[in-house]
Amino acid sequence: MKIVIYPLILFFLYISTECFPQATKFISKINGIVLDSETNEPLSFASVYWNDKSNNGTLTDDDGNFILKTKDTTNSIIISCVGYKKNKMYINVGKSQDITIKLVPDIKALNEIIVKPQKVRYRNKDNPAVKLIQQVIDNKPVNRKEGLDFYSFEKYEKLQFSLSDFTEKFQQSNILKQFQFLFANTDTTALPGKKILPFFLKETLSDVFYQKSPERNENIIKADKMVRFDEYVNSRSISSALRFLDQDINIYDNNITLLTNQFLSPIANVGPTFYKYFIVDTVIIEASKCIRLVFFPRNKESCLFLGHIYIMLDSSYAVKKIEMTVDRNINLNWIKDLSIVQEFDKINDHNWMLSTDETSVDFGLAQDKLGVFGQRSASYKNYIFDIAEADSIHETLIKNINKDYENMSEEYWKNHRHEPLSLHEKRIYTIMDSIKHIRDFRIAMDAAVLLSSGFIGSRNYVEFGPANTFYSYNPIEGSRVRFGGRTTRRFSKKINFDTYAAYGVNDNKYKYFFGTSYSFTSQSIFDFPVKSLKISYQNNIKILGQDLQFAQDNNVLFSFKRGTNDKMYYNRTLKIEQLNEFQNHFSYLLGYEYTHQIPTGNLFFDPTKYFLSSSNKPYLNISQVNLNLRYAPNERFFQGKIYRVPIVNQYPVFQVQYSIGSKIIGNEYNYNKIILNISKRFYLSLVGFTDLTIESGKIFGKVSYPLLDIHPANQTYSYQSLSYNLMNFLEFVSDKYVALYAEHSFNGFILNNFPIIKKFKFREYLTCKILYGGLSKSNDPGLNSDLFKFPVDLQGNPITYTFGNKPYIEAGVGVSNIFKLFRLDLVKRFTYLDHPNISTIGLRISTKIDF
Numbered sequence: 001m002k003i004v005i006y007p008l009i010l011f012f013l014y015i016s017t018e019c020f021p022q023a024t025k026f027i028s029k030i031n032g033i034v035l036d037s038e039t040n041e042p043l044s045f046a047s048v049y050w051n052d053k054s055n056n057g058t059l060t061d062d063d064g065n066f067i068l069k070t071k072d073t074t075n076s077i078i079i080s081c082v083g084y085k086k087n088k089m090y091i092n093v094g095k096s097q098d099i100t101i102k103l104v105p106d107i108k109a110l111n112e113i114i115v116k117p118q119k120v121r122y123r124n125k126d127n128p129a130v131k132l133i134q135q136v137i138d139n140k141p142v143n144r145k146e147g148l149d150f151y152s153f154e155k156y157e158k159l160q161f162s163l164s165d166f167t168e169k170f171q172q173s174n175i176l177k178q179f180q181f182l183f184a185n186t187d188t189t190a191l192p193g194k195k196i197l198p199f200f201l202k203e204t205l206s207d208v209f210y211q212k213s214p215e216r217n218e219n220i221i222k223a224d225k226m227v228r229f230d231e232y233v234n235s236r237s238i239s240s241a242l243r244f245l246d247q248d249i250n251i252y253d254n255n256i257t258l259l260t261n262q263f264l265s266p267i268a269n270v271g272p273t274f275y276k277y278f279i280v281d282t283v284i285i286e287a288s289k290c291i292r293l294v295f296f297p298r299n300k301e302s303c304l305f306l307g308h309i310y311i312m313l314d315s316s317y318a319v320k321k322i323e324m325t326v327d328r329n330i331n332l333n334w335i336k337d338l339s340i341v342q343e344f345d346k347i348n349d350h351n352w353m354l355s356t357d358e359t360s361v362d363f364g365l366a367q368d369k370l371g372v373f374g375q376r377s378a379s380y381k382n383y384i385f386d387i388a389e390a391d392s393i394h395e396t397l398i399k400n401i402n403k404d405y406e407n408m409s410e411e412y413w414k415n416h417r418h419e420p421l422s423l424h425e426k427r428i429y430t431i432m433d434s435i436k437h438i439r440d441f442r443i444a445m446d447a448a449v450l451l452s453s454g455f456i457g458s459r460n461y462v463e464f465g466p467a468n469t470f471y472s473y474n475p476i477e478g479s480r481v482r483f484g485g486r487t488t489r490r491f492s493k494k495i496n497f498d499t500y501a502a503y504g505v506n507d508n509k510y511k512y513f514f515g516t517s518y519s520f521t522s523q524s525i526f527d528f529p530v531k532s533l534k535i536s537y538q539n540n541i542k543i544l545g546q547d548l549q550f551a552q553d554n555n556v557l558f559s560f561k562r563g564t565n566d567k568m569y570y571n572r573t574l575k576i577e578q579l580n581e582f583q584n585h586f587s588y589l590l591g592y593e594y595t596h597q598i599p600t601g602n603l604f605f606d607p608t609k610y611f612l613s614s615s616n617k618p619y620l621n622i623s624q625v626n627l628n629l630r631y632a633p634n635e636r637f638f639q640g641k642i643y644r645v646p647i648v649n650q651y652p653v654f655q656v657q658y659s660i661g662s663k664i665i666g667n668e669y670n671y672n673k674i675i676l677n678i679s680k681r682f683y684l685s686l687v688g689f690t691d692l693t694i695e696s697g698k699i700f701g702k703v704s705y706p707l708l709d710i711h712p713a714n715q716t717y718s719y720q721s722l723s724y725n726l727m728n729f730l731e732f733v734s735d736k737y738v739a740l741y742a743e744h745s746f747n748g749f750i751l752n753n754f755p756i757i758k759k760f761k762f763r764e765y766l767t768c769k770i771l772y773g774g775l776s777k778s779n780d781p782g783l784n785s786d787l788f789k790f791p792v793d794l795q796g797n798p799i800t801y802t803f804g805n806k807p808y809i810e811a812g813v814g815v816s817n818i819f820k821l822f823r824l825d826l827v828k829r830f831t832y833l834d835h836p837n838i839s840t841i842g843l844r845i846s847t848k849i850d851f
Contacts, residue, residue: 029096030068034060034079037102045296045306046081046103047280050074051088059294059306061328079103080280122276122298129277129293133309135317136267143318143352144252150211150387152397153353155219156418157204157378160425162196164362164373165336196373201428202226205416207397211390220397223408223416227432248378249340249359251322255685257650259332259361259851261747262683263303266295267319274298274686282313285343289313290320300327301752302686305340318352320344331748331761333820333851336371337362347383354380379418461491469500473559476568476601477504477541484513493524504541507600509570513538529581538573543729544603545710561715563728563837567603567791569706572596585635589628594666596621597706603791605706607781610789617788620706623666629656648691652680661707671701688747692740693722699735702778704788705800708733711771711808719814719825719844724769726810726829726839730791730800734773737803742768748817763850765814767825772807797836806831816848823848 034046042064049057050070057078060066068077075093080086084103091097124130141147171183186195205223209216249256254268266275280292290310297304307324311317324340326332343356357378364371384393402408436442442459450456454466464485472480484500491497495518502511515536517525525532544567577591597620599605605617631654636647655677661667679693697709711734713727714720722741744766752758780802781787790800812827825844833840 028070028074028091028093030066030077030091030099031096032066032068032099032101034064034066034081034101034103036084037104040102043081043084043103045278045294046079046084047292047294047308048077048079048101051076051078057308057323058325059296059308086281124272127277129279130272132279132291132311132317133267133272133277133293133295136309136311136319137269137271139317140252140267143316144250145210145351145353146212146252148210148212148351148385150385150390151351151353152207152209152382152384152390152393153380154382155204155206155208155378155380156416157202157206157376158425159200159202159204159376160198160374160428161200162198162373162375164194164196164371165364166195166197166370170370194373198424198428199432200227201425203413203417209394209397211387211394216394218394218397220401221405222402223412224405225408225413225429227428249342249357251319251342255683257683258359259335259338261303261332261851262685262689263305263326264685266305266307266309266322266324274302274304280308283310285310285320286345288320297327300329301331301748301758303330303747304686307340316352318344318346329758331752331758331763331817333761333817333849334363335361335851336364348385351383351385353383354378381418455486457485458488459490461488462486463488474541474568475566476507477509478506480504482511489524493522494519496525498536502540507541509541511540513540515575529583529587530579531581532579534575534577534579536573536575538571538575540573541568541570541600543568544706545730545733546712558716558718560717562717562839562842563715564793565715565729566601567599567730568601569603570598570600572598585632587630589626589630591626591628592624593626594621594623602794605704605788607704607786607788610792620704621666621668622661622707624659624661625665627658629658630654648681650681650683652678654678661701661703669701669703669707671699671703671707673697673699687749688745690742690744691721692742694738694740696738697736699779702784702787703735705733705781705790706788708735708775708779709737709773711737711739711773717842717844719823719827719846724771724808724810725812725825725827725844726842727808728799728835728838731835731838732771732773732801732803732808733790734775734803735779736776737771737773739772740768740770745816751815761817761820762815763817765816765823765825766811767814767827768809768811770807770809771803773803775802793836799836801832801835804832808832817850821847821849 032048034043034048035041036043042060044060044064046060046064046066047057048060048066048068050068051074058066058068076088076090078086078088079101081103084105087101087103089099089101091099145151183197186197203223203225204221206219206221209218209220211217247257249258251265251267254265254270256263256265264274265271268274274297275295276298277293277295280294283290283292289312291313293309293311294307295309296306304326305324306327307322309319309323310321312320321343322341326335326338332338337360339358339360341356341358342354344352345355347353357380358376360373360375362371362373436445446456446458449458450465450467454468455463456465456467457463462485464483466484469482469484472482474480480502482500482502484498486498487496496516498513498515498517500513503509504511513536515534517532517534519525520531520533521527521529523530525534543565573593573595575591575593577589579587579589581587598618599620604610605620606615607617608615632651634649634651635653636649637644655675657673657675657677659673661669661671661673663670675695675697677693677695679691682690682692684690699708710730711727711732712723713729713731714723714725715729719725721743746764746766748758748761748763750764751762777783779787781789790798793799809830810827811830812825814823814825816823818824823846825846826841827844828841829838832838
């Protein structure tokens with residue numbers, strides 16, 4: 001129980017060892033329903049807000065229900081709905097209560113716009129609300145900040161996470177008896193109506209610079225501070241992983257990316273096609289007279305917002321304020337509640353810029369269950385718009401870049417924060433640092449690291465793992481056991497040692513690996529941007545052509561394979577690699593690699609005939625120099641213990657790999673090899689997104705089949721996105737090829753239309769992989785007696801082929817979000833169906849976690 005519960009609670013929890021007095025706050029909570037006074041029908045999307053200057057409120061749902069909370073002493077609420085008379089109702093301050101509100105139809109209003117649900121068809125034509133929102137859309141180029149030639153400002157961001165919806169029963173449970181002091185810092189003011197327990201805080205102070213021509217858009221960090229867990233996880237990776245909340249939301253964009261999904265803005269160019277708009281009333285916000293509109297989706301299951309928008313009642317048609325949330329029926333995971341509030345001010349009497357920007361998300365498995373509340377707020381000041389100053393300002397910003405921005409003093413923060421921290425926020429940093437020294441917290445964190453990364457002992461000089469490689473199976477080795485470990489940052493930040501030893505029961509052979517890495521920076525070899533030198537030596541067994549990631553290599557889950565897997569090789573590989581990453585996410589990897597390949601099982605290197613003969617070559621020496629170039633603008637990733645997990649966004653990733661092999665450096669062939677790879681995600685708004693990868697490769701020179709492009713096949717039962725899931729190992733080889741990987745996620749766009757199915761919130765996928773290549777005459781063993789013959793099976797039938805006049809094609813349909821964790825893909829192969837021992841259709845499973 002400790003291993004399961006403590007990581008969930010203590011991983012992020014901070015709490016004071018003292019009890020802090022709390023200022024008493026009245027909290028009022030109303031659960032209500034709004035009805036038509038004549039028909040008693042529920043009124044959807046009626047406005048309910050507090051009768052105070054804040055204009056804070058909410059909308060009723062499809063059944064007319066609403067929940068409204070406040071921490072102030074306001075004693076009345078206003079209820080309004082287009083077509084009905086506005087109503088004011090008094091409430092009992094400081095109490096929770098259930099009320100029923102009946103609105104009286106306004107005959108005059110009904111003559112203009114009738115919004116009683118399901119009685120009169122909503123129309124855009126002659127709708128004054130639509131005409132008004134169209135004026136907002138038409139004036140976007142003038143009102144959005146990107147319409148300016150130049151601007152610069154200072155931005156302060158604050159990101160906080162707290163435990164939410166914890167009950168007294170949970171707090172007093174036996175397992176938490178010794179941790180009761182943690183709950184002394186419970187905050188009852190940040191989220192009206194709920195108790196939250198702050199455990200994480202991140203602050204960022206930066207200068208933002210934008211210039212239209214020449215185009216320059218930069219965010220230069222001046223200071224960054226956050227709760228750190230460096231003994232257990234890379235803190236920068238926490239920051240990167242939390243970018244799903246810590247991101248700028250621009251309502252003037254047609255599409256808004258939020259929580260790894262894309263939503264259509266209520267003022268998108270095609271907004272009137274997908275939203276309904278109604279004029280509610282006029283309000284005064286900071287002496288500005290505004291028209292308040294309510295908007296909500298035509299289709300409540302689509303990735304759309306609902307809320308209020310306040311439009312300036314002048315010729316600018318600028319957005320003064322917007323309050324948005326999402327419908328509970330939308331296909332989002334782990335989200336109990338979401339709120340976005342933005343307010344704009346006119347700067348210098350002509351430029352509209354953000355003044356208030358706040359995003360709040362309540363995460364959890366279900367309503368009123370234990371969850372995590374995240375809140376991101378940003379403030380802006382020191383605006384500059386004079387284009388004549390752009391070059392000098394940019395030069396000053398670049399000149400004053402602070403590389404040590406993560407270590408600014410508390411005095412600096414005290415003087416430069418746009419607003420002081422609250423009592424709870426002030427204590428997060430100091431107490432989270434002290435709680436890491438508590439024994440039970442360290443045990444819980446060790447368990448969490450073991451479950452997430454497979455390593456144990458991260459607080460020591462050496463950690464052991466990964467656990468999922470301790471046992472595996474393949475036909476050559478039979479049962480295989482492996483034990484490994486690596487040094488930690490506590491041993492050294494600049495130098496790292498990594499090793500493992502393995503033993504195969506059937507082949508009775510020992511395998512091993514030893515590597516060392518050195519960082520040329522003051523950071524470790526895991527901290528971006530990496531500048532390191534790695535040297536390693538490996539003696540292991542592999543499948544020819546299957547360059548698996550480290551996380552997959554010898555993984556117990558990959559022990560189960562379909563078909564035959566009897567062609568492998570022992571490798572003795574020496575690698576020397578120098579990696580240099582830059583802040584703009586361009587990197588190069590320059591390396592040398594020497595491999596001594598010894599075929600085993602039913603794999604042979606023979607130029608006369610495939611099976612073992614007097615001309616059989618017992619080994620193959622491969623010696624080559626490699627250069628890999630990679631550019632991934634605006635890339636984000638989560639840095640694990642031994643690998644990075646990319647957080648995909650809309651930006652492309654470019655890769656170039658070049659290798660040269662020569663007899664001069666010990667290779668048995670002379671050749672040059674180049675591979676080009678481009679991948680990008682395309683967002684298609686309401687119908688999901690498409691991931692595309694295009695790859696092309698070419699080998700110049702004469703080589704035997706082990707050095708050809710042996711295309712990545714997958715004979716396991718897990719779905720692999722960049723492998724061919726119905727292709728056999730060693731089935732296709734070429735010396736020139738082009739490949740297309742395409743995957744489209746509908747994000748529930750189709751399945752959400754089926755009444756019963758939509759309750760499960762499944763998400764549908766379409767996948768397609770196309771591969772076409774060729775083999776030069778100089779590399780065809782049928783035409784060259786000095787090249788190794790292609791592999792065959794035990795009966796002498798060929799198993800390795802070149803491409804004919806058609807490509808290899810496989811495609812499939814998939815359903816993800818099964819129990820919010822699993823994905824199933826049904827894959828079908830369409831070409832080269834005459835090859836022996838192939839699968840033409842198969843069901844593959846994988847894990848996929850998304851919001």
